[in-house]
Amino acid sequence: MSTRLPAPPRRHPPAGPAPEAAERLRRLVASVARGDRTAFPPLYRALAAPVHGVVLRTLRCPAQAEEVAQEVLLEVWRTAAAYRPDRGTVTTWALTIAHRRAVDRVRAVRAATDRELRLAHRDEPIHESVHASAADEAERILAGRRVQSALGRLGSPQRQPLVLAYYGGYTQSEIARLLDLPLGTVKTRMRDGLRRLRTALADERDE
Structure with missing residues (x-):
């Protein structure tokens, strides 16, 4: 089975009845978890573009995005047994893995760049802008990790639409279709989730 990531198609709103699509992905993940290799290609195709x-x-x-996306999809394959339907849809699960992997890559690239700069300028003062850039990047990464931690404290009804919106780039209307919910319910859950997220982040800063 080829694990080469195809050129990602432009993302379109989910087609077909959302509950049926979500159930199909759940069945595919369950089959992959049981070792059914034939279930992975359709799962791969369904998740490749959003990831x-x-x-x-x-x-x-x-x-780098193509490389990391391939790593994410292989992780989905290897860890399919870890998926828990009660914690969110397959898409939400995969996008959370994708965001974590991407942040890890940013951190790794920054660390490698900093090492190279230290070696290259061992006998020279590093320009102030380099320090500022590294500090800004570190702050962005730490903020991302804090958000992931805070998201983990939310209940599934609030967490799912936020993950789909901010990691997946879906609109509220698309999220309503994916989760088979009224648009008003999605808006309410996102508003409540954002309120709780801000509270959780504030609590972390105070700790």
Whole structure:
């Protein structure tokens, strides 16, 4: 079975009845978890574009995004047994993995760059802008990790639409279709989730 990530298609709103699509992905993940290799290609095709989109928005480098997206999809394959339907849809689960992997790559690239700069300027003072850039990047990464931690404290009804919106780039209307919910319910859950997220982040800063 080839694990080469295809060129990501442009993301479109989910087609077909959302509950049926979500159930199909759940069945595919369950089959992959049981070792059914034939179930992975359709799962791969369904998740490739949204996963790639999340990674690309974080890395802003097409070559690295393709590489990391492939790693994410392979992780989905290897850890399919870890998926828990009661904690969210398959798409939400995969996009959360994608965001974590992308942030890890940013951190790794920054660490490697800093090491190279230290070696290159061992006998020279590092320009102030380099320090500022590294500090800004570190702050962005730490903020991302805090958000992930805070999201973990939310209940599934609030967490799912926020993950789909901010990691997956879906609109509220698309999220309503994916989760088979009225648009008003999605808006309410997102508003409540954001309120709780702000509270959780404030609590972390005070700790």
